Amino acid sequence: MSATETTLLAIGTKKGLxxxxxxxxxxxxxxxxxxxxxxIPSVGIDTRGGRTRLFAGRMSWHFGPCISHSDDLxxxxxxxxxxxxxxxxxxxTALERVWQIxxxxxxxxxxxxxxxxxxxxxKSTDHGETFELNRALWDHPHRSEWGxxxxxxxxxxxxxxxxxxxxxxxxxxxxxxxxxxxGASWQPRNRGISAYFMPxxxxxxxxxxxxxxxxAVDPDRLFAQNHHGVYxxxxxxxxxxxxADGLPADFGFVMLAHPHRxxxxxxxxxxxxxxxxxxxxxxxxxxxxxxxxxxxxxxxxLPAAEYNAVLRDAACVDTAETPGVYFGTRGGAVYAxxxxxRTFQEVASHLPDVLSVRAAVVPA
Amino acid sequence: xxxxxxxxxxxxxxxxxxxxxxxxxxxxxxDVSALLDGLGAGRPLLDQRIREETGALRRYVNIxxxxxxxxxxxxxxTLVPSGATVMIIQSVAGG
Numbered sequence: 298m299s300a301t302e303t304t305l306l307a308i309g310t311k312k313g314l315x316x317x318x319x320x321x322x323x324x325x326x327x328x329x330x331x332x333x334x335x336x337i338p339s340v341g342i343d344t345r346g347g348r349t350r351l352f353a354g355r356m357s358w359h360f361g362p363c364i365s366h367s368d369d370l371x372x373x374x375x376x377x378x379x380x381x382x383x384x385x386x387x388x389x390t391a392l393e394r395v396w397q398i399x400x401x402x403x404x405x406x407x408x409x410x411x412x413x414x415x416x417x418x419x420k421s422t423d424h425g426e427t428f429e430l431n432r433a434l435w436d437h438p439h440r441s442e443w444g445x446x447x448x449x450x451x452x453x454x455x456x457x458x459x460x461x462x463x464x465x466x467x468x469x470x471x472x473x474x475x476x477x478x479x480g481a482s483w484q485p486r487n488r489g490i491s492a493y494f495m496p497x498x499x500x501x502x503x504x505x506x507x508x509x510x511x512x513a514v515d516p517d518r519l520f521a522q523n524h525h526g527v528y529x530x531x532x533x534x535x536x537x538x539x540x541a542d543g544l545p546a547d548f549g550f551v552m553l554a555h556p557h558r559x560x561x562x563x564x565x566x567x568x569x570x571x572x573x574x575x576x577x578x579x580x581x582x583x584x585x586x587x588x589x590x591x592x593x594x595x596x597x598x599l600p601a602a603e604y605n606a607v608l609r610d611a612a613c614v615d616t617a618e619t620p621g622v623y624f625g626t627r628g629g630a631v632y633a634x635x636x637x638x639r640t641f642q643e644v645a646s647h648l649p650d651v652l653s654v655r656a657a658v659v660p661a
Numbered sequence: 662x663x664x665x666x667x668x669x670x671x672x673x674x675x676x677x678x679x680x681x682x683x684x685x686x687x688x689x690x691x692d693v694s695a696l697l698d699g700l701g702a703g704r705p706l707l708d709q710r711i712r713e714e715t716g717a718l719r720r721y722v723n724i725x726x727x728x729x730x731x732x733x734x735x736x737x738x739t740l741v742p743s744g745a746t747v748m749i750i751q752s753v754a755g756g
Contacts, residue, residue, distance in 0.1 A: 359721045359751040360672065360710035378705050383714045391713035 303661040304615060305370060306623055306644065307351060308631055309337030309653035314353050316371045317644050320661070322621050322635035325644045331371065339411075339610060341398030342657040343425065346406050349659045352425055354395030354411075362392050364411070366425055370659065382411060382419055382428045388435075390415055396451045397610065398425070402459035412452035416443050416468050420480065431480050434466065439485065439502055443471035446505055446524070453609060454509050460516040465509060465534060472504035473521065475534050486534035491526050508552040508609045514559035518588065522552040522564055522609075529589045540589025545576040550609035551624065555637075556616045560588040563614075563622060563638055565607045578602045582622065582638050598641035599632060608652055615656040625651025662686050663743030667700060670751050676707035687741055693724055694737040696747060711749065721752045 306317040306325070313330035314337045332355050339354030351367040353374070364381040365374040382392050397412035409425035412418055417435055419428035434452075443450060446469035454467035462479040465486070472487040485502035492504045505524035512518035519530045521537065525548050528537040541547035546566040555561035563584050568576045575581065580603035581594045605628035612624035622638040625631040629648035632641040633656075667683045677683050685699055694716070701708025711722055716737075718724065724731045725748040731739040741747060 357672075357710075359719065361713065361719055363709070376706065380706065380709050383709070386714070386716075389715065391715050391717070 301661050302658050304617070304621065304656055305342065305349075305351075305659050306631075306633065306654060306656045307340040307342060307353075307371075308625060308645065308648065308651060309340045309353065309610075310625075310629070310649040310651050311336050312649035313337065314340065314371075315645065315648060316351075317631070319633075322617075322633055323642050325633065325642075327645050328371065331374070332365075336394075336652065338652045339395050339398045340653045340655045341400060341409070341425070342655045342659075343400040343409065344616075344657050344659060345400060345403055349657070350424060352398040352409075354398055354653075356394050362394050364395055364398065364425070364428075377426050379427070381421075381426060382413065384430065388430075394449060394451065396453040397455050399455045399457070400425070401457045404459065405457070408457075410455040410457060410464075412455045412466065412468075414449045414451035416440070416450050416452050416471060418452050418455055418466055418480070433476070433481055434474065434483050437474075437483055439471070442503065443468060444503070446470055454506075456509060456511050456519075458511065458516045463516070463533065465511070465519065467506045467509045467521070469507065469524070470503060470505040472502045472506050473509060473534050474502075486530075487537070488535065489530075489537035489539075490521065490523055490528055493525060507550045510552045510554035510562060512554055512559050512562075512588075513556050518559070520552050520554055520562045520589070522549050524548070525570060527552075527564060527589070531588075540585070543592040544583055545581070545594075548573070549607075551607055551612040553612055553614050553622065556614055556620050557618075558586075561586045561637075562589070563612075564592075565612060565624060567606055573606045574604045575606075578604050580607075580626075582624070582634075582641075584638050595639055595641075597639065598634075598643070600630075603628070603630075605630075608650075610653040611651045613655050615658060617658050621656060623654050623656050625654050627651065663689055665696065665741055665743070665745045665747055667696070668746065668748045670749055672751065673707060673710055673749065676704050676710070689743065690740065692735075692738045692740050693726065693731050693747070696741050697737070723750045723752045724748065725750065 308315040313333040316328040336356040341352035394414040399410045401408035409421040418431040456465040474483040527541040551565040553563040605626040615621045622634040627650040631644040
């Protein structure tokens with residue numbers, strides 16, 4: 298990172314958005330809250346095309362959900378007069394929450410995806426100002442059988458491939474779906490992922506996949522943290538194999554992939570569905586450098602005892618040459634690592650529950 | 662046509678130039694839905710804060726016509742009499 302660059306960390310919480318910045322990713326300056334008393338379940342930072350646009354998926358319990366964006370690093374925010382995401386009058390439903398704001402690849406400038414509750418995927422072609430409902434997924438014949446996890450029925454992960462027209466979506470509950478044609482059609486891709494909570498533990502769909510990440514070098518390689526079960530796929534999700542051996546638990550929400558190197562991923566395990574705390578109260582980040590064959594734990598800089606969970610989008614990596622790793626807890630602590638997750642420093646503490654974080658290197 | 666007064670909660674006042682109340686002219690047989698249509702004309706974001714895209718009143722937004730909760734009356738079809746005071750109030754919600 299040069300002297301003219303800073304790392305921006307957007308922290309979405311249950312009661313507002315905080316922005317932290319750092320020139321060394323060790324010492325952080327944390328802003329006053331924006332959108333105080335609104336949930337911020339999703340944040341996004343789009344640095345494509347030489348400009349920086351921040352997104353905040355907002356949810357007011359009184360006045361509903363929306364997306365706002367900022368082109369001045371969070372000083373001012375805008376929202377299109379007609380709203381960014383709205384169902385049509387014939388859809389018979391209303392937007393409840395924006396769970397994911399995902400800028401597409403560099404070669405598709407202006408395209409931004411959103412994953413929402415109720416289960417729906419939306420695509421913007423105007424840099425995230427207005428979004429169009431993906432009708433193929435909305436009208437999918439499986440829809441009536443998709444369910445709701447505790448947090449609501451949502452498409453929480455949207456992963457467009459930089460290599461081609463492939464898009465993966467993960468929903469809770471429903472599992473992983475893949476489009477090979479840019480979203481024109483969708484097929485379930487869950488073979489090998491267990492759904493122990495269903496009568497048939499190996500259904501075609503219905504899994505509660507918590508997060509999916511795509512390998513940066515091999516776009517056919519995917520990693521998934523499941524509602525019990527950690528998996529990898531080397532064939533675009535056609536089949537999944539367990540990579541949970543070596544982890545202290547196979548439950549959790551987070552799955553991060555290295556932004557540059559193949560085979561490296563991070564998880565933050567929780568003990569179990571019925572005991573959603575770090576195993577034995579020891580908060581650890583676990584990293585693999587061989588696509589899940591082995592794992593190494595890191596707790597340097599993290600508290601000795603921690604009983605709060607880390608939610609699915611409350612973790613991220615930046616895209617620096619030596620990438621930073623970031624996460625926040627439901628106890629309102631936020632941690633940053635400047636060395637790929639080996640050691641951490643506290644960025645903030647005593648915030649509301651952290652729901653979402655995203656980081657990017659931006660011009661100072 | 663008749664005149665009614667709409668009281669705006671603090672968090673929604675940015676959408677009406679900071680005002681705490683808005684005077685509106687409505688038809689004699691107008692209901693709350695029509696009133697909201699008028700209030701939201703030219704202010705689509707204000708309307709979106711009050712009503713979902715289905716047209717339903719948001720769950721944690723309450724509307725009172727002359728002190729009566731429209732949910733206990735005829736919902737958004739509740740008639741708004743001439744000279745009425747219509748209060749838009751955020752209800753108890755959140756944690």
